[in-house]
Amino acid sequence: MLAFIARRLMQSVIVMLVVAFIAFLVFRYVGDPLANLLSQDATMADYEEARERLGLNQPFYVQFYHFVVNALQGQFGVSYRLQQPVSQLILERLPATIELAVASSIIALVFGVFLGVYTALKQRAFSTGVIMTLSLIGVSLPTFLIGIGLIYVFAVELKWLPSFGRGEVIQIGWWRTGLLTQSGLRSLILPAITLSLFQLTLIMRLVRAEMMEVLRTDYIRFARARGLSSRAINFGHALKNTMVPVITITGLQLGSVIAFAIITETVFQWPGVGSLFVNSVAAVDVPVMAAYLVFVALVFVIINLIVDILYFIVDPRLRDGAKSGR
Amino acid sequence: MTTPVLSIRDLVVDFPFHDEVFRAVNGVSFDIMPGEVVGVVGESGAGKSMTGSAVIGLIERPGRISSGEIRLKGERIDNLSEPEKAKLRGKRIGMVFQDPLTSLNPLYTVGRQLVETIRAHLPLNEAEARQKAIDLLTEAGIPKAAERIDSYPHQFSGGMRQRVVIALAIAAEPELIIADEPTSALDVSVQAQIIKVLKKLCTNHGAAVMLITHDMGVIAQTADRLVVMHHGKVVETGTVGDIIRRPREPYTVKLIDSIPTIERKEGQIAAATPANDDSAYVQVKNLVRDFELGRGSFTKLIPGKVEMFRAVSDVSFSIPKGQTFGLVGESGSGKSTCAKMIVGLVRPSSGHITVDGHDIWAGGAGHKERRKRVQMIFQDPYASLNPRWRVKDIIAEPMRTLGLARNKTEVEHRVAELLNKVRLDPSVMRKFPHEFSGGQRQRIAIARALSSQPEFIVCDEPTSALDVSVQAQVLDLMSELQSEFGLTYLLISHNLAVVRQMSTSVGVLHNGVLVERGPTDAIFDSPQADYTRMLLDAVPDISKVA
Numbered sequence: 001m002l003a004f005i006a007r008r009l010m011q012s013v014i015v016m017l018v019v020a021f022i023a024f025l026v027f028r029y030v031g032d033p034l035a036n037l038l039s040q041d042a043t044m045a046d047y048e049e050a051r052e053r054l055g056l057n058q059p060f061y062v063q064f065y066h067f068v069v070n071a072l073q074g075q076f077g078v079s080y081r082l083q084q085p086v087s088q089l090i091l092e093r094l095p096a097t098i099e100l101a102v103a104s105s106i107i108a109l110v111f112g113v114f115l116g117v118y119t120a121l122k123q124r125a126f127s128t129g130v131i132m133t134l135s136l137i138g139v140s141l142p143t144f145l146i147g148i149g150l151i152y153v154f155a156v157e158l159k160w161l162p163s164f165g166r167g168e169v170i171q172i173g174w175w176r177t178g179l180l181t182q183s184g185l186r187s188l189i190l191p192a193i194t195l196s197l198f199q200l201t202l203i204m205r206l207v208r209a210e211m212m213e214v215l216r217t218d219y220i221r222f223a224r225a226r227g228l229s230s231r232a233i234n235f236g237h238a239l240k241n242t243m244v245p246v247i248t249i250t251g252l253q254l255g256s257v258i259a260f261a262i263i264t265e266t267v268f269q270w271p272g273v274g275s276l277f278v279n280s281v282a283a284v285d286v287p288v289m290a291a292y293l294v295f296v297a298l299v300f301v302i303i304n305l306i307v308d309i310l311y312f313i314v315d316p317r318l319r320d321g322a323k324s325g326r
Numbered sequence: 327m328t329t330p331v332l333s334i335r336d337l338v339v340d341f342p343f344h345d346e347v348f349r350a351v352n353g354v355s356f357d358i359m360p361g362e363v364v365g366v367v368g369e370s371g372a373g374k375s376m377t378g379s380a381v382i383g384l385i386e387r388p389g390r391i392s393s394g395e396i397r398l399k400g401e402r403i404d405n406l407s408e409p410e411k412a413k414l415r416g417k418r419i420g421m422v423f424q425d426p427l428t429s430l431n432p433l434y435t436v437g438r439q440l441v442e443t444i445r446a447h448l449p450l451n452e453a454e455a456r457q458k459a460i461d462l463l464t465e466a467g468i469p470k471a472a473e474r475i476d477s478y479p480h481q482f483s484g485g486m487r488q489r490v491v492i493a494l495a496i497a498a499e500p501e502l503i504i505a506d507e508p509t510s511a512l513d514v515s516v517q518a519q520i521i522k523v524l525k526k527l528c529t530n531h532g533a534a535v536m537l538i539t540h541d542m543g544v545i546a547q548t549a550d551r552l553v554v555m556h557h558g559k560v561v562e563t564g565t566v567g568d569i570i571r572r573p574r575e576p577y578t579v580k581l582i583d584s585i586p587t588i589e590r591k592e593g594q595i596a597a598a599t600p601a602n603d604d605s606a607y608v609q610v611k612n613l614v615r616d617f618e619l620g621r622g623s624f625t626k627l628i629p630g631k632v633e634m635f636r637a638v639s640d641v642s643f644s645i646p647k648g649q650t651f652g653l654v655g656e657s658g659s660g661k662s663t664c665a666k667m668i669v670g671l672v673r674p675s676s677g678h679i680t681v682d683g684h685d686i687w688a689g690g691a692g693h694k695e696r697r698k699r700v701q702m703i704f705q706d707p708y709a710s711l712n713p714r715w716r717v718k719d720i721i722a723e724p725m726r727t728l729g730l731a732r733n734k735t736e737v738e739h740r741v742a743e744l745l746n747k748v749r750l751d752p753s754v755m756r757k758f759p760h761e762f763s764g765g766q767r768q769r770i771a772i773a774r775a776l777s778s779q780p781e782f783i784v785c786d787e788p789t790s791a792l793d794v795s796v797q798a799q800v801l802d803l804m805s806e807l808q809s810e811f812g813l814t815y816l817l818i819s820h821n822l823a824v825v826r827q828m829s830t831s832v833g834v835l836h837n838g839v840l841v842e843r844g845p846t847d848a849i850f851d852s853p854q855a856d857y858t859r860m861l862l863d864a865v866p867d868i869s870k871v872a
Contacts, residue, residue, distance in 0.1 A: 218428040225382055225423075226443045226494055227416025236442075237431050316478040317432060 008308055012301045017068070019297035024067045027077075027290040076291035081283040086291045090273055095175045096166055097265070097272030101257040103188055104196035109250060112200045113239075116207025120215065121234060131204075138201035147194040147267035154190060162187045164269035191268040195261055199253045206249055210242035217241075243314050251307035252300075259296040329400045330357035331502050331534040332381065337394035337404075339376050339385060339558075350376040350389065352558035358502065363525065363535040365549030365566065367542060367581075369793040370764075373558035374538045378504045380404070381536070382419050383411035399501065417447045420495035420533070422524070424507035426487035430479035436463075436490050437475035440497060447498035462493040465530070467523050484657075485516035489523055496527050503528055506538045513656035513820060518864040521548050540793060542585050543866030546570060554578050584798035586823035588850060588867055606644035607814050608651075608668075608782055613641040613677035615663055637663045639838040641677075645831075647781075650808065650815040652829030652846065654822055654861070660838040661818045665786045668816065669702045681782055698728050701775035705787035707767035711759040717770055718755035721745070724778040744773040747810075748803060765796035769803065776807070782814045789824060801828060822865050826850055834858045 042050075051057050058066075070076070076086040115135075119128040155163035167183030169176045178184025214220060215238055223233045262274035269275070273292065280288035312318050339351035351373040358364045366374045379385045381396055383403070396404040403414060415421075423429040431439060440459035444450060450458065456475070463471035466489040479487055488508065495503055508524060509517040525548055528535050537549055545552060545566060552569045554562045554577070562575045573579045615638040638660040645651040655661045666672040668679055670686050670693075679686040686696050701724075704710040711720055721741045722731070731737040742752035748769040759767055768788065775783055788804070789797040801824065807813060819825050825832060826846060833843040834855065842855040853859045 218423055218425060219431045221384060222421070222423055222429040222491070222494075223431065224384055224412075225415055225421035226446070227412055227414070227498070228442065228446050230412070232442065232446070237434070240433050241431070315433060316435075317480045 004312070005305075005309065008305055012305060015301055016294075016297060020068055020071060020294055021064065023290040023293045024064050026293065027067070027286055028063065071291075071294060076294070077287040079280070079285050079288050081280065081285040081288075086287045089276060089288065090291060090295060091174060092176070093271060093273045093276050095177060096270060097258060097261060097274060099177065099179060100188065100191055100195060100261060100264070100270060100272060101254060103192040104194075104257060105199065105250070105254050107192060107196040108199035108203055108253070111196075112203030113207050113246070115200075116204040117211055117234065117239060119204070120208045120211035123212070135201040135204055138197045139205075141197075143194060143198065143263045144267050146197055147191070147264055150190050150194055151267070161190055163190070166271060191264050191270055194267070195257060195264045199250075199257065202253065203246065203250060207242055207246055210245055211238060214238045214241045240314065244311060247307055247310050247314070251303045251310075255300045255303045258299050328360060330359050330397075331362075331399060332358040332536065333397040333400075334377070334381070335395050335397075337377065337380060337396065338392045339373070339380050339389055340392045341389045343388075350558055351380065353394070354555070354558070354560050355394075356553050356560060356563055358534045358536055360501075360534055361529070361532055362551065363528070363537055363549045364551045364553060365537045365539065365545035366553045366555060367539060367545055368555035369540060369581075369795060371557075372555040374555050375506050376558075377555075378421070378506050378536060378538050381502075382415055382421055382504055383408075384415075384421075416443060416500065417498045418500050418502065420498070420500040420503045422488075422491055422495045422503065422505040422508045425511045426484050426491050427511070429491050430487060432479055435476050435478055436482070440475070440490075440494060443494055443497045458497075459493075462497060463490065465527060466490070466493040467519070468493075484512055485520060488512060488516075488520050492520070492524055492527060496531055496533060499531055500533055502536065503533050504536045504538070507540070508537070509544055510539065510541060514822070514861060514866075515656060515864040517544070518547075518866065521866070524548075541866065542570070542582065542794070547866045554581065581795060584795040586798070586801070586821070586827045588823045588826050588862065588865055607647035607682055608645040608816070609678075609680045610644065610664075610668065611642050611678045611680075613638055613664065613667060613679065614675045615660075615667060615672065616675045637838050638667070638674075641833075641835070641838075641840045643831075643833050643840065643843055645782075645814055645816060647814055648808070648812045649831070650817050650829040652825035652832040653816060653818045653835060654820065654825050654832060655835030656820060656861075658837075659835040661835050662786055664835070665702070665784050665816065665818050669700050669784050670696055694728065697724075698730075698778050699780050700782050700784065701778060701780040703768075703771050703775050703783060703785045703788045706791050707764055707771055708791070710771055711767055711774075713759055715758070716755065717741075717745075717757055717759065720759070720770060721755070721774050721777050724774065728778055730778060740777065741773075744777055747776065747807065748773045763796075764792050765800060768792060768796075768800050772800075772803065772807070776811075781812070782816070784816045784818070786818045787820070788817070790819065790821060797824070804828070822850075822862065823867065834861070 056063070074087040078084065079086050079089055082089060115131055119131055122128050151163045154161045162183070165187060166178045167185075167187035168181040169178045169184060170180045178188060220233060220238055223237050228237075261270075261272060262278055264270065265272045265274035266278060273295070276288065277292050279285075280292070334357070335355050337351055337354045338349065341348040341350055354373070354377055356364070366377065368374045376385070376389070380391055381403075383406075385391070391404050394404070395402055398414070398418060403411070406414070430436070437456065437459055440462065441452065441455045444455040444458055445452070448455070448458075460471045460475055463475060468474060468486060468489055474482075479490070482490065492508075495505075503524075505524060509520050512520060521544060524535070527533075537545065539545060549566050552562075552564060552566045553560055554569065554575070556577050562569060562573065562578045569578060570582060573582050614636065616634045616636050618634060641660075641664060643651060653661050653664065663672060667674045668686065673687065681696065681699055684695060686700070718738070718741050721744055722737045725731045725737055725740060731740055738755075741755055745752045745755060750766065750769055750773070754762075759770065762770065768791075772788075785804070789800050792800060804815070805828065808815060815828070817825060817828055829846050831844060832846045832849045834841050834849070834857065836855075836857045842849060842853065842858045849858060850862065853862055
């Protein structure tokens with residue numbers, strides 16, 4: 001298993017290097033960075049001096065090397081728009097996004113798995129038909145429409161929940177959390193539900209399909225023939241066997257939720273990295289975009305690694321495969 | 327008179343579909359007495375498995391018991407509620423399924439599955455249940471059971487897994503075991519052991535057995551009484567010896583006649599010409615195939631010792647034109663790898679294969695020639711035909727790729743001719759494979775093999791997926807085609823009886839090594855190698871019923 005993780009880590013490093021290279025190309029060659037850094041009335045001498053100071057006259061590979069070394073230390077330069085270090089900008093906004101993503105993923109997982117198992121076990125029930133129909137709506141409605149709809153009902157008409165922002169936050173080290181105040185939690189509800197709906201329906205349909213497949217297998221029939229309780233069969237034997245594809249999809253979904261919660265964050269004015277990215281694109285803030293690209297890749301690489309390790313924990317057949325090196 | 331353990335009276339199982347009802351079991355009645363082993367035989371679709379499912383209460387929807395009754399030790403059980411039926415399962419009726427590879431949950435250890443089952447039925451704590459699990463595994467013949475109890479199912483071989491399955495079935499000391507084809511998925515030598523284990527455990531624990539199988543040989547060796555089923559009805563019941571020696575009903579007579587036996591049938595096959603003749607049509611010389619083990623794409627970059635697995639080791643034989651060479655061996659013996667090398671699908675590590683003097687692996691112009699001359703028939707007729715193609719296209723494909731027919735009418739003409747040859751109506755050429763039964767599909771596969779006008783056909787287990795009576799028809803067809811076209815066959819099979827019927831000479835493969843080779847009669851009547859003798863002894867055969 002260690003050999004397997006080491007191999008996966010190597011692959012991850014290669015992926016990160018490729019992404020870093022693309023980010024570097026964007027950073028270096030989309031427009032002239034100096035034109036953005038220096039003021040309008042800078043002289044040619046100023047340009048030369050800045051070029052020298054920033055190392056832009058060095059060969060291409062040396063510049064890339066510096067970019068990677070800096071990136072490893074968390075330095076992606078200074079935002080053109082906000083005149084702050086990019087890494088600081090991202091770190092400031094990351095907790096908001098992660099809290100939102102994790103909350104919505106938990107909602108999606110809990111309800112998705114539960115409803116998936118329920119609809120698989122009660123295939124003919126009326127309630128199953130209702131849930132399946134509603135899930136189609138969940139898949140087909142765009143996120144912003146759901147968000148606006150929820151704001152209209154719960155914030156504008158019923159005035160139960162706030163419609164935008166994070167509410168009050170508490171600083172713990174560099175992490176700024178909204179989970180410890182009432183207004184923070186209340187603010188989290190609507191965006192988390194909005195973001196989770198699509199994943200929820202996806203996970204539910206996946207669990208249902210997998211579960212129906214597993215319930216037809218011989219070992220489930222054999223478990224029934226041994227007289228095990230249906231609880232032990234459905235939740236012990238069957239559910240665990242549906243987990244491998246569910247883990248894969250949930251992992252990828254969590255990745256895209258962290259990386260691309262942009263629409264939800266925009267609708268709810270959520271101060272996360274998604275809205276930072278949108279604003280940066282509007283202002284052609286290249287260092288932020290490059291750093292964001294690297295950050296998103298890192299999120300996916302880490303999640304994939306975790307997913308691979310989870311496979312091992314779930315499926316013993318893979319453990320043996322890895323021992324023999326395959 | 328003692329009460330029978332199981333008593334079935336006029337059982338009817340129906341499957342309602344839209345507007346019609348399919349009657350899977352139609353008025354079946356029989357009894358099983360305590361300690362008795364009753365064999366239920368019949369071909370696929372005869373309703374024998376459905377009867378078993380009805381007894382244990384596991385009929386899949388939309389099937390249901392429409393009438394009749396099932397009594398267990400005198401109590402009626404077919405009308406119990408679902409929770410009451412669930413209490414019977416495992417506790418009073420145990421079940422063994424066909425395929426040990428799929429009947430255990432792959433994600434839990436064997437021990438956990440055993441303990442779970444034991445604790446569901448018996449008032450034992452975790453440690454006691456575990457001890458009982460170890461005892462059961464030992465009793466089922468698993469060596470070092472205390473160590474192996476924490477292994478996962480995939481760490482056991484097929485035969486060992488079936489022992490675990492049997493241990494699971496008898497875990498709560500049920501009065502009746504239903505064994506649904508318990509050995510059909512296993513090798514002959516393992517089959518014999520599993521039958522012994524099943525019989526021993528059932529005798530020790532006093533359980534009666536309902537043994538469902540299509541294999542008369544297994545029944546002949548195991549069962550006391552026999553129930554023959556056909557189209558959902560019981561055709562004949564009686565003691566095993568009586569039915570096999572004096573079958574009364576025409577269906578039973580036909581069924582027993584179609585079973586190949588390893589005993590010589592008179593005047594079937596001409597004597598073999600001496601093997602390894604240099605003038606032979608097909609020659610295989612010193613064939614070797616190695617597979618690399620345990621090397622991922624990444625570790626390959628690191629130099630080091632490569633672990634090799636020799637699947638086929640120095641195999642030589644030859645087949646004279648127009649004759650059949652039978653290659654027998656158990657799973658993993660390398661017989662399919664041999665077949666793939668001979669038809670050109672897997673490159674041999676070393677050695678030569680020549681067909682009519684041409685080296686199969688020489689490449690160049692010989693390549694196309696080989697594809698024309700050498701064809702293959704595969705084991706599973708359900709998987710070897712493209713489900714999206716019409717029969718006509720399936721059969722015509724070799725002609726098209728090899729450019730053997732000039733235009734559409736000629737292709738159609740040839741396809742019709744081939745369908746006639748395999749005793750199918752030419753009008754079926756517009757149908758799709760799923761519209762045919764297993765035997766018909768195998769005929770289509772044979773027609774496809776014949777369509778390039780080959781001289782040499784490699785048949786890899788051509789009948790092992792078929793029912794006995796269908797198997798007999800397909801084998802007859804193959805013999806007729808052989809004499810009509812002068813075909814040369816390489817027949818690969820684990821079924822020794824089939825090989826005996828069909829081949830002029832035989833080779834026995836064991837762990838990739840050809841342990842014995844010679845004329846069929848010589849090998850079957852006086853085997854020289856120990857392995858061959860063991861294999862022959864292990865075959866459950868109806869001729870052994872004295």
